[in-house]
Amino acid sequence: MKFKNRADAGNALSETLGPSTKNNTLILGIPRGGIVLADIVAAKLSADLDIVIPRKLGAPGNEELAIGAVMGDGTDYVNRYVVIALKVKQDYIEREKEKQVAEIALRVSKYRRANLPYKIRGRHIVLVDDGVATGATAIAAARWIKKQEPLSLTIAVPVAPAQTVEALRHEADSVVVLAAPVDFAAVGEFYEDFAPVTDEHVMAIMLRRGLL
Incomplete structure (x- = not known):
């Protein structure tokens, strides 16, 4: 499976998540690329959006x-x-x-606007990135999210290597991955266009959402 770009991947992820999306859902995107997908998913599913920043x-x-x-x-x-x-x-x-x-x-x-509180507790959380390789940032973010006492946590990405998917399953209630190839070198190889996402792009999304 290959995606045209992040918009294509975001739309595909939305279609897969759609039937199982509950009320009171918050989509959390990992920058930079993940927030582009998260913004699309949140819009398609009529859910709230925010950003989480692991390194x-x-x-x-x-x-x-x-x-x-x-x-x-x-x-x-x-x-x-x-x-x-x-x-x-x-x-x-x-x-x-x-x-x-x-x-x-x-x-x-x-x-993100200074001192803006996160509204995670008691909600269904979907953590989105544009793909994972080792899964390290997604796992750190998932562990932080669970400290905030969500009702549930789903990790959703377009692509991840099969062995990483297994690791992610230990960190979340559910994992949604559209492609989990055994032969995996880098996330970018599964996109026709994987151009870098700028800070300005992320800030524009956050401004539009009233979070900056």
Whole structure:
């Protein structure tokens, strides 16, 4: 399965989610690409929208390789298999967490109105991204969401490798994935157009939604 672009993926995700969507649903998008899909899903399903901002913890010497992820309050996920394989020391992990928490604070100030409370408790939450590879950021976000006591949590993405889908199932009440290939290199290979999403695009969505 290949999607034309994020709009196409968002529409496809909406169609799959539609029949099971309950009242009192909140769609949470992971920036940058995930918020584009989340905005489409929220509009199609007549649901509310908000943004959650996890950050990947990069491996020593290779920040593109995720050894885990963190949320702004320190809620984290650390992939112990990768950490052990790469012999990553705990002090490095703590420094990387501090660095990424600081980056999250900057992005929150850019994307979301100051002191705006989240309205998660007692609601059905759908966490959306434009695709996951290791699943680290989605898992960290899911763990943070569960601390807010939602009624239910669904993770919904257009594409994820089969082994990651299994990991996600341990973190949510349900997982919706449109394509779960065994042969997986990167999320972008499943899109004809996977152009980067700018801060300005994310901010425009949040402004339109009255969240910025």
